[in-house]
Amino acid sequence: MEKVPRPVIRRLAVYLRCLSNLEEKGVQIVSSKQLASMLQIKDSQVRKDLSYFGNLGQRGSGYDVKKLSQKLREVLGLYKTWSVIILGAGNIGKALANHKRLEQNNFKIVAVFDSDRRKIGRQIAPGLKVRDVAELEQFMKENGADIAVLAVPATVANELACRLEKVGIKGIVCFAPTTLHCKIPVEYVDITVFFKTLAHTIVNSSYNI
Amino acid sequence: MEKVPRPVIRRLAVYLRCLSNLEEKGVQIVSSKQLASMLQIKDSQVRKDLSYFGNLGQRGSGYDVKKLSQKLREVLGLYKTWSVIILGAGNIGKALANHKRLEQNNFKIVAVFDSDRRKIGRQIAPGLKVRDVAELEQFMKENGADIAVLAVPATVANELACRLEKVGIKGIVCFAPTTLHCKIPVEYVDITVFFKTLAHTIVNSSYNI
DNA sequence: TAGATTGTTAATCGATTAACAATC
DNA sequence: TAGATTGTTAATCGATTAACAATC
Numbered sequence: 001m002e003k004v005p006r007p008v009i010r011r012l013a014v015y016l017r018c019l020s021n022l023e024e025k026g027v028q029i030v031s032s033k034q035l036a037s038m039l040q041i042k043d044s045q046v047r048k049d050l051s052y053f054g055n056l057g058q059r060g061s062g063y064d065v066k067k068l069s070q071k072l073r074e075v076l077g078l079y080k081t082w083s084v085i086i087l088g089a090g091n092i093g094k095a096l097a098n099h100k101r102l103e104q105n106n107f108k109i110v111a112v113f114d115s116d117r118r119k120i121g122r123q124i125a126p127g128l129k130v131r132d133v134a135e136l137e138q139f140m141k142e143n144g145a146d147i148a149v150l151a152v153p154a155t156v157a158n159e160l161a162c163r164l165e166k167v168g169i170k171g172i173v174c175f176a177p178t179t180l181h182c183k184i185p186v187e188y189v190d191i192t193v194f195f196k197t198l199a200h201t202i203v204n205s206s207y208n209i
Numbered sequence: 210m211e212k213v214p215r216p217v218i219r220r221l222a223v224y225l226r227c228l229s230n231l232e233e234k235g236v237q238i239v240s241s242k243q244l245a246s247m248l249q250i251k252d253s254q255v256r257k258d259l260s261y262f263g264n265l266g267q268r269g270s271g272y273d274v275k276k277l278s279q280k281l282r283e284v285l286g287l288y289k290t291w292s293v294i295i296l297g298a299g300n301i302g303k304a305l306a307n308h309k310r311l312e313q314n315n316f317k318i319v320a321v322f323d324s325d326r327r328k329i330g331r332q333i334a335p336g337l338k339v340r341d342v343a344e345l346e347q348f349m350k351e352n353g354a355d356i357a358v359l360a361v362p363a364t365v366a367n368e369l370a371c372r373l374e375k376v377g378i379k380g381i382v383c384f385a386p387t388t389l390h391c392k393i394p395v396e397y398v399d400i401t402v403f404f405k406t407l408a409h410t411i412v413n414s415s416y417n418i
Numbered sequence: 419t420a421g422a423t424t425g426t427t428a429a430t431c432g433a434t435t436a437a438c439a440a441t442c
Numbered sequence: 443t444a445g446a447t448t449g450t451t452a453a454t455c456g457a458t459t460a461a462c463a464a465t466c
Contacts, residue, residue: 005457006406013405017386021363031423040388043423044459051425059424060466076405077412084404091307095300099400101386107404147407154230171411173403177226177310179249185410187403191305192314194382194396195293196222196285197215198356199316201394202380203286214433240447252447253435260449268448269442 008049012072014039015046019069031062081106083144085169087160088151089114089122089130092175092191096149097125110145133160140167147171154178161186217258221281223248224255228278240271287315292353294378296369297360298323298331298339301384301400305358306334319354342369349376356380363387370395 018038022030032050036043050056050063053075057063073079084107086093096102097109112124113133120132131139139145148169150157157176164172164182171185180186227247231239241259245252259265259272262284266272282288293316295302305311306318321333322342329341340348348354357378359366366385373381373391380394389395 007457009406009409010402012409013402014399016405017399017401033423038388042459044461045457047424048426048458055425057424058466059464060422062423075409077408078405082404082408091304095304096400098300101401102404105401105405107401107408146411147404171407173407179247185407185414187407187410189398189400189403190223190226191308191398192226192310192316193219193222194398195291195311195316195356196225196287196314197218198380198382198394198396199286199291200218200221200284201396202355205394216433242447251435253437254433256448257434257450264449266448267442268440269446271447 002052004052008052009076011039011041011045011049012076015049016069016072016076016078019065019072022065023069028065029058029062030065030068032057034062078106081108082146083108083110084147084149085110085136085139085145086112086149086151087114087133087136087164088149088175089116089119089124090151093149093151094124096151097128107147110143111139113139136163137167140169145169147173150174150176150180152176158182211261213261217261218285220248220250220254220258221285224258225278225281225285225287228274228281231274232278237274238267238271239274239277241266243271290315290317291355292317292319293356293358294319294345294348294354295321295358295360296323296342296345296373297358297384298325298328298333299360302358302360303333305360306337316356319352320348322348345372346376349378354378356382359383359385359389361385367391 015035018035032043032046036046053071056068056071086096086109089112093112097112102109109125109128111131112128113131113136114120115133119130122130124130148164150160150172152160154176157174157178158180161172161180161182165184169184172180173187173189174180175189177190224244227244241252241255244255262280265277265280295305295318298321302321306321311318318334318337320340321337322340322345323329324342328339330338332338357373359369359381361369363385366383366387367389370381370389370391374393378393381389382396382398383389384398386399
């Protein structure tokens with residue numbers, strides 16, 4: 001298959017969100033124009049994006065919501081449930097452990113780890129009590145997991161990434177404000193970056209008024 | 210000034226993070242090569258990015274950490290403190306209210322709102338108790354604020370965005386999984402998108418093994 | 419058939435990179 | 443001066459968009 005640009009993949013994830021909403025509303029057909037207006041992008045971009053994955057629409061009417069939704073799930077690899085472990089039981093770790101939309105999208109949190117004695121043993125979300133990070137290797141041997149979330153201080157992130165790689169984690173979502181030196185795929189999420197870029201946009205748009 | 214591409218702005222935010230770390234360590238000079246290796250990008254990209262804002266380096270040695278850091282703060286609009294209100298006192302709202310790196314970067318959380326009677330009045334972070342969202346307009350009239358965070362369900366996000374715009378909020382960081390119809394700048398953060406794109410990367414990298 | 423919308427192309431626009439003269 | 447690193451250019455690479463034939 002032709003190489004798919006990363007911006008396209010990110011948009012697929014958003015298309016999927018819209019399609020799920022439409023499905024719930026009972027909508028059966030959607031046009032590229034409608035999808036485009038939901039994301040505030042051009043309709044030709046929607047069609048171009050989807051065309052990477054075959055002829056998914058019907059000329060004259062549009063795209064079948066259910067069929068497209070299923071196809072995108074397949075492309076993104078969401079046909080299976082991904083088991084996720086969270087490292088760091090602070091506020092971010094806790095928010096993710098309780099984030100219902102993750103499970104709705106087939107990402108199941110199976111364990112939360114921390115090194116803080118005061119947090120270990122505590123119930124952090126329904127059915128999840130905080131484990132000692134020292135038991136990480138043991139847990140992985142017994143249960144395995146696909147994805148790890150790093151919600152720990154930057155100072156310990158790389159050491160943990162290294163351990164995670166060794167025990168067979170396939171990818172990391174990194175909330176720690178640092179770059180990881182590991183070979184498995186990493187998705188970086190630095191919360192402050194969104195605020196900083198927003199600040200820049202605000203400052204530069206008011207110049208033009 | 211020449212138009213600066215958005216990807217550059219996002220990287221500036223990350224350069225700034227690295228520079229702050231270097232400053233703490235007492236490092237005074239940094240080269241584009243060093244910065245590049247921290248972000249895992251090309252050194253020519255670092256130089257190109259920084260060149261948008263003048264001659265910030267010293268040929269032969271590199272960039273003065275303090276000077277560059279200050280310049281980037283200026284470019285991003287972080288010379289002033291941005292006052293931030295959070296709408297939604299759920300897990301994400303709470304995580305942000307307690308996120309120390311926001312205040313370290315000059316984003317000060319000044320209020321948290323919710324509509325849930327059980328949450329209103331509760332202490333959600335040091336010095337922050339949850340207010341009734343009905344008092345939003347009143348609060349803004351008395352105190353004002355620059356940026357709002359939407360950490361509410363998608364169903365009510367647009368209605369709130371509209372109210373926020375009316376009371377003079379300058380920009381929104383939107384964690385609600387929806388697109389906002391407002392004229393002020395919005396930065397979207399859909400947590401599940403990071404997981405979905407990571408899943409895609411994993412699925413497509415294992416094909417190649 | 420007439421109206422609507424896709425899929426695809428080619429043009430345009432935007433971003434990254436290598437290379438190297440300038441210069442500390 | 444020799445070594446190092448910037449700032450900048452031009453080439454390349456990548457992404458978006460308008461336009462329209464194909465077709466339901």
